[in-house]
Amino acid sequence: MSYSPFLWELEVVGGVPSVVHTPLMSGANAIHGVVIIGAIIVMLNAEDTNILALSLGFVAVLLGTLNVVGGFVVTDRMLEMFSKKKK
Amino acid sequence: MENKYILDLLYLIASVTFVIGLKMMGNPKTARNGNLYAAAGMGVAIFGTIFCHDNEVSAIIYTLIFAALVIGTIIGWMTAKKVQMTKMPELVSLFNGMGGACAALISLIEFEHAVAGNKGIGVMLAIVLGLMIGSISFSGSIIAFLKLNGTLAKAIRLPSYNMLNNAFLLALFAMCAFMVFGTGASTMALYTLFAMSLIYGVLFVIPIGGADMPVVISLLNSFTGLAAATGGFLYGNQAMLTGGILVGSAGTILTLAMCKAMNRPLSNVIFGAFGESSGTESAGSSTMKGSIKDITTSDLAVLMNYSKKVIIVPGYGLAVAQAQHIIHELEMILEERGVEVKYAIHPVAGRMPGHMNVLLAESNVDYGKLCEMEEVNPEFTTTDVVLVVGANDVVNPAAKHDKASPIYGMPILDVENATNIIVNKRSMNAGYAGIENELFYNPKTSMLFGDAKKALTALVTELKSMA
Numbered sequence: 001m002s003y004s005p006f007l008w009e010l011e012v013v014g015g016v017p018s019v020v021h022t023p024l025m026s027g028a029n030a031i032h033g034v035v036i037i038g039a040i041i042v043m044l045n046a047e048d049t050n051i052l053a054l055s056l057g058f059v060a061v062l063l064g065t066l067n068v069v070g071g072f073v074v075t076d077r078m079l080e081m082f083s084k085k086k087k
Numbered sequence: 088m089e090n091k092y093i094l095d096l097l098y099l100i101a102s103v104t105f106v107i108g109l110k111m112m113g114n115p116k117t118a119r120n121g122n123l124y125a126a127a128g129m130g131v132a133i134f135g136t137i138f139c140h141d142n143e144v145s146a147i148i149y150t151l152i153f154a155a156l157v158i159g160t161i162i163g164w165m166t167a168k169k170v171q172m173t174k175m176p177e178l179v180s181l182f183n184g185m186g187g188a189c190a191a192l193i194s195l196i197e198f199e200h201a202v203a204g205n206k207g208i209g210v211m212l213a214i215v216l217g218l219m220i221g222s223i224s225f226s227g228s229i230i231a232f233l234k235l236n237g238t239l240a241k242a243i244r245l246p247s248y249n250m251l252n253n254a255f256l257l258a259l260f261a262m263c264a265f266m267v268f269g270t271g272a273s274t275m276a277l278y279t280l281f282a283m284s285l286i287y288g289v290l291f292v293i294p295i296g297g298a299d300m301p302v303v304i305s306l307l308n309s310f311t312g313l314a315a316a317t318g319g320f321l322y323g324n325q326a327m328l329t330g331g332i333l334v335g336s337a338g339t340i341l342t343l344a345m346c347k348a349m350n351r352p353l354s355n356v357i358f359g360a361f362g363e364s365s366g367t368e369s370a371g372s373s374t375m376k377g378s379i380k381d382i383t384t385s386d387l388a389v390l391m392n393y394s395k396k397v398i399i400v401p402g403y404g405l406a407v408a409q410a411q412h413i414i415h416e417l418e419m420i421l422e423e424r425g426v427e428v429k430y431a432i433h434p435v436a437g438r439m440p441g442h443m444n445v446l447l448a449e450s451n452v453d454y455g456k457l458c459e460m461e462e463v464n465p466e467f468t469t470t471d472v473v474l475v476v477g478a479n480d481v482v483n484p485a486a487k488h489d490k491a492s493p494i495y496g497m498p499i500l501d502v503e504n505a506t507n508i509i510v511n512k513r514s515m516n517a518g519y520a521g522i523e524n525e526l527f528y529n530p531k532t533s534m535l536f537g538d539a540k541k542a543l544t545a546l547v548t549e550l551k552s553m554a
Contacts, residue, residue, distance in 0.1 A: 021441045022444075023441065025341055027108070028341070029334075030129070031109065031125055033182075034331065035314065035330075037318075039189055040152060060189045061151075062159045064186065066162060066182060067189065068133075071179075073167035075112075076119065
């Protein structure tokens with residue numbers, strides 16, 4: 001990958017109207033739910049017998065899912081209200 | 088081996104959707120699709136991770152993963168669908184905390200492997216930082232959540248909390264360094280760091296006033312992004328790295344943008360001008376002169392009925408009272424009678440920037456009527472009636488002239504310039520920032536006490552009967 005996420009980001013959020021700050025924060029919140037991938041990797045690599053790792057991993061996947069699903073759905077609900085008005 | 092290439096490709100796709108999705112979310116027109124793109128990319132990354140790998144995985148583990156995914160999806164979906172629009176900010180905070188906790192748990196588990204495998208400084212650093220940042224984000228978000236939903240209404244300040252917090256933070260870093268570079272990489276040290284980070288998250292957020300919570304949530308949001316990025320570093324995972332860094336930097340920029348809207352440096356929010364309340368109170372109360380007068384619903388109805396131009400200033404009180412629909416009804420009745428009605432939206436009105444826009448959009452208020460501060464401020468001089476509903480600090484003139492005021496320097500809505508100012512409030516209590524408001528003592532101001540929804544409903548009924 002050759003792009004720098006930092007530069008992109010300046011582009012992405014700079015000059016955004018404050019109207020969309022809340023949805024944007026919420027959307028970003030959903031995206032960092034990507035941490036769930038780490039939790040899944042932990043589970044995939046865990047030994048069948050390692051109860052501690054499995055239970056912690058289970059909770060981690062659960063929390064990650066909450067972050068991802070809840071985050072995207074809430075954002076969608078906020079944005080739905082904007083698009084309703086556009087017609 | 089082939090799986091790895093497919094997975095890399097899937098991660099690349101996911102990374103691109105994150106970047107494009109977030110970019111599209113910056114524009115109200117494309118925002119919704121942007122969110123869906125990012126969500127789709129997330130799905131690709133998650134299922135790619137589950138199915139494209141090379142090691143043998145037992146059925147039990149698959150079952151556990153899917154069980155967690157299904158339970159999480161159901162709970163997350165239901166919560167997000169059911170929650171009232173007014174509760175949105177605290178929900179975002181809660182979900183943010185979940186992400187932070189997830190990152191912290193990963194670090195807890197990976198630590199054993201790293202110690203056993205003697206993986207070196209880089210890996211250990213990623214683990215320790217992921218644990219620290221994730222835990223701070225988790226406990227901080229939970230406190231922010233409790234503050235926003237009113238469970239923890241008052242800012243709690245330990246004596247000389249700034250010193251204490253900074254000392255604690257230094258201790259945290261020392262602990263990290265001890266574990267990474269020194270000989271301290273024991274399970275005991277790991278859990279100590281975990282506990283200390285959780286405590287720091289609480290200490291960090293608890294002294295900060297409720298009015299600054301949006302900034303804090305945005306900041307914690309970027310923390311969780313960083314925690315996810317450390318996980319990406321740990322696994323050499325493209326999707327986690329991009330997603331994490333993206334949110335880390337977007338969150339930081341968004342945080343700074345919010346601070347700018349309040350005209351206060353970030354350090355001021357964190358280390359708290361709101362903290363020096365002893366000086367504030369005396370400065371505030373000494374300037375409070377004159378008397379408060381209130382207005383009856385029927386007088387207000389007459390006043391508004393014969394006005395040319397009315398500007399509504401909505402605040403959090405409107406959200407709490409669920410008065411967004413009735414205010415729209417008021418607006419429509421007035422428009423029918425030939426009154427020009429606009430909404431003046433302060434950048435930090437409500438609990439988050441854009442919070443009021445979302446709420447009013449929910450009750451079908453025309454987008455074009457929502458005016459931003461810079462655009463609407465010159466118009467107050469030609470306004471007959473300003474109706475302030477549940478807003479306080481964003482219309483406090485102390486921000487302009489009272490150097491001792493904690494909100495000094497914050498741009499405000501110039502409602503003073505209007506001919507009549509009507510303030511709807513439940514009581515004379517100070518606003519969320521805990522500051523007195525001299526606007527209420529202005530001779531042009533009349534108070535309409537009562538719950539926003541009830542008061543506005545009465546007003547609408549009164550107006551209807553005047554037809």
